[in-house]
Amino acid sequence: MQPTKSTESTKLALSPLTPAYDSILELTPYQTGKPVEELSREYGVFDVVKLASNENPIGCSPQVTLAITEQLGRLARYPDGNGHYLKQALSDFTDINIECITLGNGSNDLLDILARAFVSADDVVVYSQYCFIVYPMVTRMQGATGVEVPAHRFGHNLDAMRQAVDDNPNTKMVFIANPNNPTGTQLQHKELHKFVASIPSSVLVVLDEAYIEYSPESNNRALLDEFNNVVIVRTFSKAYGLAGLRIGYALSSTAVAELLNRIRQPFNVSRVGLAGAVAALGDQDFIEKTRNTNQEQMHWLEKQFDALGLAFIKSHANFIIVEIQVEMEDITAISIYQALLEQGVIVRPLVGYGLPNWLRITVGIAEDNLRLIDTLRSILTND
Ligand SMILES: Cc1ncc(COP(=O)(O)O)c(C=O)c1O
Incomplete structure (x- = not known):
């Protein structure tokens, strides 16, 4: 096919500095x-x-140091791309089917993978004022529209968030961190349950439980048994003391996990990370x-x-x-x-x-x- 003659505007559009979406220009x-x-x-x-x-x-469990040291002679080999042993350990720990688990290079990786898998430029993503800054970032990265809902006493106003979903029929995803970063506020299980039940099942509700170990009563694992559109994202970076290793995981329906697994990088968690996380989980x-x-x-x-x-x-x-x-x-x-x-x-x-x-x-x-x-x-x- 012959290339068409470029005008000034198409020349601009073809610049290597033209991002996929204008919203990327707004990102810092x-x-x-x-x-x-x-x-x-x-x-x-x-x-x-x-x-x-x-x-x-405090650092991390001494068991982690041991497990990691054992891996140091095996660094020439790729890790298990499926992370089987870590998934098995997480499956036992969270009482969820192994097919419902996706591993990430930190939970940040999973937030990114979730947005890339489900959010397109025509979609709306709902999150709260004072939310973790990565939610608006991944939204803009996809060229989607972010709707920031004013907070209530520094925490999520779930009634207003539901209203935002109702007002925006294109809503594809809602992000909620519980406890929330940076404000540290917490939502009760009952109010979250009511919120998820009131949201159309076509909207994915991503519950970010990065700080769950500090507040075990915030655990909303039970929602996964009832709702296919809930995804829980957790990390080994905080209480487990493994921020430098970069490991996180998502719990979801098998259908969601199957899609996430299609677009994650083949070896997104390192051999050292996998071994460290298994050991960390074992030292409660x-x-x-x-x-x-x-x-x-x-x-x-x-x-x-x-x-x-x-x-x-x-x-x-x-x-x-x-x-x-x-x-x-x-x-x-x-x-x-x-x-x-x-x-x-x-x-x-x-x-x-x-x-x-x-x-x-x-x-x-x-x-x-x-x-x-x-x-x-x-x-x-x-x-
Ligand atoms: C609420 C929340 N989610 C996710 C993350 C990402 O953590 P990581 O990528 O280290 O798992 C953080 C880190 O600060 C956080 O505060």
């Missing part, structure tokens, strides 16, 4: 918590406390210890914020958001973030989440939290 790269190495490089501070990415400050005592430490330290932090006169939102995860409303000139959440950075404490500013006066702080171990509070106090009192 995901901003991660500042890595420790970067802070050391930029500020020459070496004794760094990172409370910015909701990682587990470690998860219990993590949960208890988190709870104890969360209470301590809440008391310290009260004493400093800083408002916070009750959190059901391993982080907490704190409001910086100080009656002093030049003190803003960003200036405090910056001052903490200069003293080797990394927290997370929330400007990108529409919460410019707030900071998100990951609950650390006692020593980290003490350092945070002492540094914060000295900044606030100009000591």
Whole structure:
């Protein structure tokens, strides 16, 4: 076939810099918590406390270290692309059929795969104000329309979200994180059940349970027995302490899993990741210890914020958001973030989440939290 003569506009359209969808031009790269190495490089501070990415400050189970070490002599071989042993372990752990499980390179991979598998440019995706920033990102990546529903007391307003679905017949997907990041709010099983029951079965409800181990009562696994349009996404990055390994999983109907498996990369979880995750899942005592430490330290932090006169939102995860409303000139959440950075404490500013006066702080171990509070106090009192 002869190529047609290009006009000025088709030339532009053919530019290698023309993205698949205009909405990609609106995206900004995901901003991660500042890595420790970067802070050391930029500020020459070496004794760094990172409370910015909701990682587990205790580390991971010693069983994981053992399991990973065993894999080190086998790195020349591809991993099991089907992740059989990890799926089997997850199947036993969650009491779900192995065919209902999809593995991901972190749960972020699964959020991306879900959007790519189900959302097209004509579709609408519904999520809440103050939701995990990846939901609007993957929506825009697909050229779809995102509908952000105003939050209720920093959490999901499910009635308003249902209304948004009703108002937008093209709705294909709803994202809900429970507990929510960055606000730490939690939804009751009863209200979620009512929500899912009221949504057309053609709409996929993606429940992101990245922080479920900190709040076991938020577990909505039971919804999968009743609704084919529910997908639960979980991760080994948070309580399991394996953020650096990149492993997540999705639980869904077999039909959904079958589609997800068609478009995931063939070896999206590494050999080391698979072995590490099996070992991690097998050490639930470690998860219990993590949960208890988190709870104890969360209470301590809440008391310290009260004493400093800083408002916070009750959190059901391993982080907490704190409001910086100080009656002093030049003190803003960003200036405090910056001052903490200069003293080797990394927290997370929330400007990108529409919460410019707030900071998100990951609950650390006692020593980290003490350092945070002492540094914060000295900044606030100009000591
Ligand atoms: C709510 C939520 N979902 C998903 C993720 C992605 O985590 P990962 O890709 O490490 O599993 C995060 C990470 O911060 C999160 O907070």
